[in-house]
Structure formats: C-alpha cells, structure tokens
Amino acid sequence: MGRARPLLVGLALLTLMVGCDRDQTPTPKPGGMRVRTADGAEMVWVPGGTYTIGMDEADVDRVMAECANCRRDRVDNACPRHTVRLEGFWIDRREVTNGQYRRCVEAGACTPPRHTDAYDDPTQADGPVTAITWYQAVDYARWVGGRLPTEAEWEAACLGSWIEEAGGTVWEWTSTLYRLYPYDATDGREDPDLPRMRTVRGAAWIFDPTVERCAFRYYSPQDIFSDQIGLRVAFSPP
Numbered sequence: 001m002g003r004a005r006p007l008l009v010g011l012a013l014l015t016l017m018v019g020c021d022r023d024q025t026p027t028p029k030p031g032g033m034r035v036r037t038a039d040g041a042e043m044v045w046v047p048g049g050t051y052t053i054g055m056d057e058a059d060v061d062r063v064m065a066e067c068a069n070c071r072r073d074r075v076d077n078a079c080p081r082h083t084v085r086l087e088g089f090w091i092d093r094r095e096v097t098n099g100q101y102r103r104c105v106e107a108g109a110c111t112p113p114r115h116t117d118a119y120d121d122p123t124q125a126d127g128p129v130t131a132i133t134w135y136q137a138v139d140y141a142r143w144v145g146g147r148l149p150t151e152a153e154w155e156a157a158c159l160g161s162w163i164e165e166a167g168g169t170v171w172e173w174t175s176t177l178y179r180l181y182p183y184d185a186t187d188g189r190e191d192p193d194l195p196r197m198r199t200v201r202g203a204a205w206i207f208d209p210t211v212e213r214c215a216f217r218y219y220s221p222q223d224i225f226s227d228q229i230g231l232r233v234a235f236s237p238p
C-alpha cells in the first residue's frame, strides 16, 4: 500500500499535466492556415459546429431556371436541405497536384496515376493529379498522415469559402459512399470496406458555372479512375 500510493499520486499528476498541455493548445481561427511537411500543401481550419447542407426543392427549381444544361436528376440528389454537426477539421486549400503526388510515388507509398500524360508533363506539376482510383486517393491521404474528407465536411468547407478550386478544376474523391441525403455519418456510408460508389465533389464546370456549386453531388465506382477526378486531404486534430 505504502508504495502504491506515491505511484497513484504520480499518475494523477501526470494526467493533470497532460490535460493542461492539451488545454493550452490554441484553437485555430476559422480559415487559419497551416503547411503540411510531407508535401508542402496548405491546409485551412474549418471550425466545428452545425452546418446546413444540401438543397430544398426551391433551390433545385432556381438552379434549373438558371442552368440550361442542368439535368434535374443530377441536381435533386442534394435534397433535402438539412443540418449536420461536425467536429473541427483541417482541409487542403487546393487540390493535390501532380508534383505532390509524385513525392508519394517516389517514397514508395503510392502507385502512379493510370494515365500519366499530365503526371509526366513538367508543365503540369502544379496541376491537379487525376486518373487515380479512390484507393489511390486513400493511400495518398494516409501517406501525408490524413484522410479523405467526408462529403459533409467538403460541403461545409465549400460553403465557408475556406477552400479554392472547389467549384471547378476536377471532381474530388470523398470518403463517403454515395447514398441518399440526409447525410448520416453513423448509417454505414463512412464504411471504408464497402466496395460501392463513392461521392465525388467539386467540379461543377459540368453544370453551368454560374450556379451554386457547393451542394452538387456526383459519384464514381471507387476502383475507376478518371481524368476528371482528383483529391484533397482532410485531417482531424489529434
């Protein structure tokens, strides 16, 4: 007993010290920036909170009125408008580039894109990496110590104007299985082991570029690669 007591007191003090350290970690400001070591990517902080995502039927009507090339069945999959509760997270300010992806390949942690025309072109080093499957995107995110964003996180970051290249350039893989909205992270759609369609976000150029883009959802089989799909990475704070 006599020896156990100091040990318990020591453990309690250690716990308090660890707790104090955690409390002293400054909370990032919304939109605050950080640079990732592995690939030099800039990340922005999206604060936790309740976000309203998706569209209601009136939004869809408005899009259809403004966009001659839009198909209603490609737009109304964003219904209904609903709220989601998110923890704060970091997300890449821009899409992952060919040059950044090359570092992962050279480190032996990624395999090259399936089409290498742009990847091998030095003038495209700062262009978005494409022609990678969902699995390759996951490998890259893991290599830098992160993960793919959920589609709800992606939409929240887009709505807050925290990220660039959201509404254009290329679609971006998310971690989320393509299922009907409302988004529910607990219903199995974030299961990484189910081989189905994954939601892609952020290339509304396929629609009229003047219409609202953050809510648009599209999808792709996760073992398919496309010259129109790339990625950006998200991180949860430790």
Ligand SMILES: [Ca+2]
Pocket (backbone or CB within 6 Å): 095, 165, 166, 167, 168, 169, 170, 171, 172, 201, 202, 203
């Ligand atoms: Ca994009």
